Amino acid sequence: MEGYVPACRHPVAAESAADTSRAPPTSLCKRPSEAPPCDTIPSPMTTQTTPTSPTPRPIRIADNNLWPFPLATGGTLLVDAGWEPDADPAAWPAIEAQLTSLGLALRDIRVVVVTHEHIDHAGLAARWAAVGARIVAAHAAVPALTAGLEGLRAQRLARAAELARHGAPSEVTATLLGARTAQQRWEPCPIEDITPAEDAPTYPLADGRTLRLRLAPGHTPGNLVATIQAPDDAEGLDLCSGDTLLPTTIPTPGLHFPHALAGDTSRWPSLPPFLRSVAALRALPITRILPGHGDVVAAPLRLFAQFEDHHARRGARVRAALEAAGAATAFEVARAVFPRLPHARIAQAMTETIGHLDVLAEAGVARAETTDDLAHVVWHHVSGTA
Ligand SMILES: [Zn+2]
Secondary structure: OOOOOOOOOOEEOOOOOOOOOOOOOOOOOOOHHHOOOEEEOOOOOOOOOOOOOOOOOOEEEOOEEEEEEEEOOOOEEEEOOOOOHHHOOOHHHHHHHHHHHOOOOHHHEEEEEEOOOOHHHHOOHHHHHHOOOEEEEOHHHHHHHHHOHHHHHHHHHHHHHHHHHOOOOHHHHHHHHOOOOOOOOOOOOOHHHEEEHHHOOEEEEOOOOEEEEEEOOOOOOOOEEEEEEOOOOOOOEEEEEEOOOOOOEOOOOOOEOOOHHHOOOOOEOOHHHHHHHHHHHHOOOEEEEEEOEOOOEOOHHHHHHHHHHHHHHHHHHHHHHHHHHOEEOHHHHHHHHOOOOOHHHHHHHHHHHHHHHHHHHHOOOEEEEEOOOOOOEEEEEOOOOO
16 A cells, blocks of 8 residues: 655665765655655764653654653643554554553643644644644644645645746656545644644643753744753753654755645745754754654764755755756756656655755855746856855
């Protein structure tokens, strides 16, 4: 059965800075056209101060982590709602069984923080609300939560149209449009069950620490993370990173259309705020990362460095390709950066390329020009800039 593959769960081998012609090798993803390229990175090797707080045990559903934190006021806060992979009806009972093994019942979950508006993190929000949990999400994530699967379909249509405007051949967009949602379930979450994270930024925990929600737009417009801080500042911060930082892949930008359901398919540039969000997190004394996928990371600095190095290298290659062309579509730039990439994966390469073109545009190095009929976008290198 074909199922949705969340963005950036698709490791590919790390690129060689010396080889600019090599395409990313075969990925593990079931539907590569829906996800940007991600690089496999080695396990963090550096040692850092080990936090004294015990490492929490996540609830796992597929390869998603749901992180439980007992609240000082009673009940438990859960970071991320989880989902039903391929609409598997066994997912919810599996969550309940894991809660039981932690000595918890469904009704003990009073707050569910959704780190971002992707189905694997938000898909069960309505289910949690139905058993009495308050759903907390960034304001920008709320429309996706209240739309459910309909929102996912609207994003998919807008994404295909945007890639076509950026030069993708019809067979590339046809693959995207052919992606099935029949086996996916994402129930709309009632708006009255959702509290914007901006209105509830901190939660005192039963162990004396404080959980703080921090907006970190980039991976999605409504992306947030949580930091957990001890009262005496003796230890550093735990970071519930969602998909902002992951232990075995480097999260990359996406193509996002925050108002697609209202018929407005303006694209939200993803990578510039993503880079700023990660830079802001790097400035915090984070000593442990509890990611949305994969194992706890006890040496976060290495992850930050790898994220920044990856995007610096990719950005330089995109810039060089655009400079050599003078003017080109994002498809042509992606083809120049990855000349041997299989056609089936060009959509994800274009997605990351557009992200880097957005960064170059912000820096005044590139300029996007839309044709008079609005059908095509051509990127121009702006000469004379540093
Ligand atoms: Zn995810």
